[in-house]
Amino acid sequence: MPALNELTIQIPNGISGFVGKNGSGKTTTIGVLLGLIKANKGQASMFGLDCWKNSFEIRQKLGVMHETNAYPGNFSARRFLTHVAKLYGITQIDQTITQLLKDVDLTHAQDKPIKTFSAGMFKRLGLAQALIGNPELAILDEPTANIDPLGRITILEKIKDMHTKHGTSFLISTHILSDLEKICNYLIIIDQGKTIDQGNINTLTEKYSANIYKIEVSNPPQFITALQKTDTIDKVWVENDKIFCKVNNPEMFCAEIPKIASELKLQLKGFQQTLNSLEEIYSQTVGEKR
Template sequence: MPAIEIQELKKSFEGQSVLHGVSLTVSHGDIYGFLGPNGSGKTTTLRLLLGILSPDEGRIAVLGMNPSVSGAQLHLRVNALPESHGLYGWMSALAYLNFFGRLYGLTLSGGDYRARLRQVGLDPDDSRPVRTFSRGMKQRLGIARAMINDPEILFLDEPTNGLDPRGRREIHDLLLQLNREKGLTVIISTHILDDVERLCNRIGILEGGLVRYEGPLTDESQSAISYRFHLENGAAVQSPWNFPGIALLERQDSWITCLIKEGSPAAAIKTLVLGG
């Protein structure tokens, strides 16, 4: 049984369709990269997987459970770190982790909490309020909080957004360690390609409410390479995206980042130019 299985998932808000039939599968032990431009439906899909939202149509199974029906039971076995997770800035890291342990009804010793902080590279004797922490330290504390219940699946929304290169590497190393030592399944929603290249063994690309590509990220899959293109003279990005063999990852001003699944970069440029 897969860790996660989605079949023909559809979701609308106030008559506006966001997901048009999303299907994907995540195996136990995967670090799965969930990519796509802003507005592609990534966050909506994560909320559906966590049972925060209910689908209009389709089937979701997370650890064999329907999140909309078995949410309380499921949340004992999974956890998540949203992009804006907030911290109680007046607390120390140790007090913060202890607080969430009590919320979960855990009977952990003080030594357990200290060990969990050391695992993510934080000093349990650091009594400073967490509002004084660097962004990277706050992210590591957030991951420690998300691991408080020893989840089987960890959902992360833009975990390295806003971090400098050193901070991103530290988060990468931590997630790889947790995956290796605990067999943790990790779902990462991101638009940062470095996250995917360093961490993920499988990826799914969501664009326009549809999965445009799903598959492994291996040395053999070199046909799926990302490139950035600059659109001259204020050219607009075609919407909806309809270029076979080219998946749109990100739109930013006059730049687009694409995954070329078939053919060469030169052929992709020709396709984009001819397609307007």
């Protein structure tokens, strides 16, 4: 099975979230976009350029932060960023790096060896090196993974600040959907190498929240059997002992639920339309594929 299959993603100006299960193809997609991996069939293109043949030209417009913290441990943050800045051909290196270090809150640690950095500082350094060439698009792979909540908030604020200040667009690949919810305005969901859905967050929220209901009962399997006999639902699935139903006739469905529970003598613990969160959208879209 190919890792990616007819995957088309659009990355608009702004901050875009890129989500999918483990092994869904997120990191592979980033690898293909950077020209690290060759598409064995078809073509991958970005900025209208072939990702494999023109990877150098594409990378001139990109900033990338990989998931791994592969930075030269014996270098100081300033020395490392100086080297990166020279590769980008930046002329006012000292000034640029001073500003970047300030932007990512690393001024206090600029002369310390990178190997002494905490996980949060590593991520902030990664963010700084991704933004050093003032790229059109910054691709961040798991920017908030393995760091504490306060560190995550700091990183997210920095990303938002950078977008506001410099107009840099971001593509953020992550599993932490609550993080995306705070800063993203566009979402791309992939699974098994295919795009499941993509669009403006508000549009997706409306699309997936309309007719989805969450039910909590004392005996979910028995309740599902009864539910499936009605004509009001299109799909039903279970997540964490909670029943989710995609409904085609909400009014009738809402009237039937208490009736079914009472007929089966089951305790109806909760019954509500799903919240408009990314986690809900994600579990519906990827859940449907299961």
